[in-house]
Amino acid sequence: MTILVTGSAGFIGANFVLDWLHQHDEAVVSLDKLTYAGNLANLKSLEGDDRHVFVKGDIGDSKLVAGLLAEYQPRAVVNFAAESHVDRSIHGPEDFIQTNIVGTFRLLEAVRVYHAQLHDGAAAFRFLHVSTDEVYGSLEPTDPAFTERNRYEPNSPYSASKAASDHLVRAYHHTYKLPVLTTNCSNNYGPYHFPEKLIPLIIHNALSGKPLPIYGDGQQVRDWLYVKDHCSAVRRVLEAGKLGETYNVGGWNEKTNLDVVHTLCDILDQERPRGDGRSYREQITFVKDRPGHDRRYAIDATKLERDLGWKPAETFESGIRKTVRWYLDNQGWVENITSGAYRDWVSKHYQ
Template structure:
């Protein structure tokens, strides 16, 4: 049994799918999972409905900051592994309301660490030595790069520039401290920008796909030249599985897609895919919908991950190029309108209006 916090979210939900599909591909029995999720705006049980219905996954609807609930889940399900995805993750949301980010990402991680450490301390023999706590973090803790700076490595000093990245940096430091102070068996991964199926529509790639299909403007911040390293979500999930199996306790592993791309190029690539897969009725190109809007405050210019350590020590490599990954992503959104409808709630529409309506074109 493993416990996954945030397992109904984007990356966590994809990890649930990957966990069971990977076991099946290897001819292994499917190890059951407990998904511990607060089910905020981005947590969607429909993402993992197949495994909830089959009984392979169990959902605990609660907050990681609720120590009684965490303690009860650990005592009831007795996991051998905790994979900690649960986090508030959108930079723009953290600018509008940083308190939730501090609560979930720092207080929540602290609460989870305290209860997990107590649980681990009560294990005996092989169960105690085999237990692992894997913390999933972000490249944004390292700050921003210029066009000529070397990519982020595991030794890059932390320099977070938003309430979101600051709260994730704080959680990283807590995880590190619990290993070095208490010997708690932690692993940490810092990933670059993920994309793929089941992504909540406020993030860049799904927002562009769905706005384009609706004939709405495609809002691009500033000059559109901000650079991100794009990582297909299933490649990230496989990296986490391999770190669990082969990683050294107390170590951090950077996971990058080796795909540095400007935001405007991401948007134009999506437009060209849609021109082929779903041409507009009037024959116009989707690129005509691109609209440049006022940049967000403190927008980091470039992120890039150096994955040398995980390649050398773990043997992981991304399987997808950006071209192959974005093709799979666009096709998934075209083919899964039912899932999209479940997340296009009032909360989603309110957020898009709040974040973009006041930005000058």
């Protein structure tokens, strides 16, 4: 038995593949385009493991995907492949349209044809699409958290492209009876997170003696989900989710961006104190807010717990400390990432 995982060299996809092979002997075929955020170093520990096959390629390459499906006959496809950074979608939305919409469409088409040709394995086959809470739009401070019944109100090119991909997945289930499952997750954090996102950026800048940039007043609220909890949720939905259903995956950890940065500074003060004995909080700098910045996201993951018995294992406090320690212990990985085009990107957007 084999599963095909797309976007497998990215942050969440790599964690999923590593955790899967830690817990299962079932083989994984990895597909990743290796754009700026796809990093083979994330999968380095799997070198020589005959349960893992990596293929460099695009989910929009119909011929390649069809060939992989025919060759490896996976019982499931787990789709993590996506352009995912809101800032990048504001400055260059076309890549998001191509990958998240056109790419998902072409992947669905290839899987539809493959599934139609299956015989004994057709009933057991699954296509699991990983999406985001940002498709639901923004919440006011007193609004209830997003449930699966919230209507879609995306506010950025990124979230609009993910919303479109979700609709395509739903349509392929309704029209073609493709056995699909969709998950919509809150903000992930943890090992292998590309250092343009808030938590790894703050850790890296703090240790480098650089300003810690916070958009606007820092009061934007997000629900934080430890990446390995997210991976366990995806495994559970793949195992027992009801076909055609959507499951919200959240950490039950609403925090303002400023609170997250303060927590990171306090942990670093303990784990890696500054040479001058002062707090990393002194490096905090407020910068101009980004266009259309959603004020609050919050996920209600009650359905996932009620129907499938899943809930996160980590609190924010335990998960964020594990995350900081991982980055402190893996500075070589960080330095390999934070060079060249990445430095240009940070300079442009956090002047």
